[in-house]
Amino acid sequence: MLKRRKIVVLTGTRADFGKLKPLLLRLEEDPNFELHVFVTGMHMLSKYGYTCEEVERLGFKNIYRFINQNASDSMDHILAKTVMGLSDYVREIRPDLILVHGDRVEALAGATVGALNNVLTGHIEGGEVSGTVDELIRHAVTKLSHAHFVANAEARTRLIQLGEVDGSVFVIGSPDIDVMKSDALPSISEVKRRYEIGFEHYGILAFHPVTSEFDDLRRQIRVVVDQVISSGRDYVVIYPNNDHGTDIILEEYQRLRGNPRFRIYPSMRFEYFLSLLRDADFIIGNSSAGVREAPHFGVPTINLGSRQNNRVRCRSVVDVPIEPAEVAEILSRIEQLPRDVESLFGEGDSAVRFRAIIAEESFWQLPAQKYFVDRPLAEHQSGHGCQ
Known part of the structure; x- marks a missing residue:
């Protein structure tokens, strides 16, 4: 390392922070790097537990908090505000690298600021597909970013298809696997004590809006709530993200308040959520946790609707349309669902791999x-034509 490098890492949600944490801790302790954490998005909203305090609790030397939204802002408003706030910050501290994660508008803002200011920008977990607007954002972030830290070889292949330079795409795995395979997870008894969960057996409900299906959202969440109530099972319910439509979901969740079979939380510390997931009978909804983290623990997933379309699939993930009879039927046979342990996103050494690359x-x-790197079409024919 010829000189000390200044790195800005942008975090906008409880989920991306949980995944970024192993990398952040690695950077903070390394004298070759000066870490700056730009905290914004859902972190700054009391509605979602004001999780900026979780970031601050780790004691990073350089933390900058920025409120990028109010209750009435749409995603494009949030994008614009984040670009403005981050642009001012980047001009002030002049980083060598901006690091973003995933497919949220905050990541798009970070990549935009980096591209337009000629600041090297790294994107974590690009090259994945989901079938919703999140996928559009993820690929847009890829095209604006200079370096790509992907979870597996399949994601790397997609970025090469998108015309990225071969030497700019690095397979490091998914950083959350570092946490899942470490000894940092609390015991389930500690989790239940902290969050006052008295259930011996339970499912986890995590359902987010699909913005392209907004007109059908109220029906969808009504079906979900009707069926989890009718199932007679106990549930831990986690708030949705703050995409357009989240208030519709929260309105339906009011029907669960006061019901002793439901515990509802705006947010949960990432490690505590992972322990809760590891011990769950199943997870239901449309969260990426159901198709990424749950299979690593062998926990069955009832994946509802289209939000995770085209994601990597494991045997323990069962796709179910959001219709009363189909949801009721799958909930009636939880014990029969596959519980295969599968991990397609690395071996738990992402932070070490990441550090070695940027060193x-x-x-x-x-x-x-x-x-853009043009490549022969034959190299990437998918075989999706008529058979």
Whole structure:
């Protein structure tokens, strides 16, 4: 390392922070890097538990908090405000690298600021597909970013298909696997004591809006709530993210208040959520936790609707349309669902791999001017034509 590098990491949600945490801790303790954490998005909303305090609790030396939304803002408003706030911050501290994660508008804002200011920008977990507007954002972030830290070889192949330079795509796995395979997870008894959960057996309900299906959202969440109530099972319910439509979901969740079979939380510490998931009978909804983290523990997933379309699938993930009879039927046979343990997102050494890559001087020579790499069509034919 020829000089100390200044890195800004942007976090906008409880979920991305949980995944970024192993990388953040690795950077904070390394004298070769000066870490700056830009905290915004859902972290800054009391409605979702004001989780910026969780970021601050880790004691990072440089934390900048920025409120990028109010209750009436749409996603494009949030994007614009985040670009403005982050742009001012980047101009002030002049980082060597901006690091973003995933497919939220905050990540798109970070990549936009990096691209327009000629600041090297790294994107974590690009190259994945989901079938909703999140996928559009994820691929847009890819095209604006200079370096790509992907979860597996399949994601890497997609980025190569998108015209990315071969030497800019690095397979490091998913950083949350670092947490899942570490000894940092609390015991389930500790989790239940902290969050006052008295259930011996339970499912987890995590359902988010699909913005392209907004007109059908009220019906969808009504079906979900009707069926979890009718199932007679106990549930831990986690608030949805703050996409357009979240208030509709929260209105339906009011029907669960006061019911002793439901415990509802705006947010939960990432490690505590993972322990809760590890011990759950199943998870139901449309959260990525059901198709990424749950299979690693062998926990069955009832994946509802289209939000996770085209994601990598494991045997323990059962896709179910959001219709009363179909949801009721699958809930009636939870004990019969596959519980295969599968991990398709790395071996728990993402932070070590990431650190090794950015410690090489060649990484910092990646050009700020991107170009599209044309490749022969035959290399990427998918076989999706008529059979």
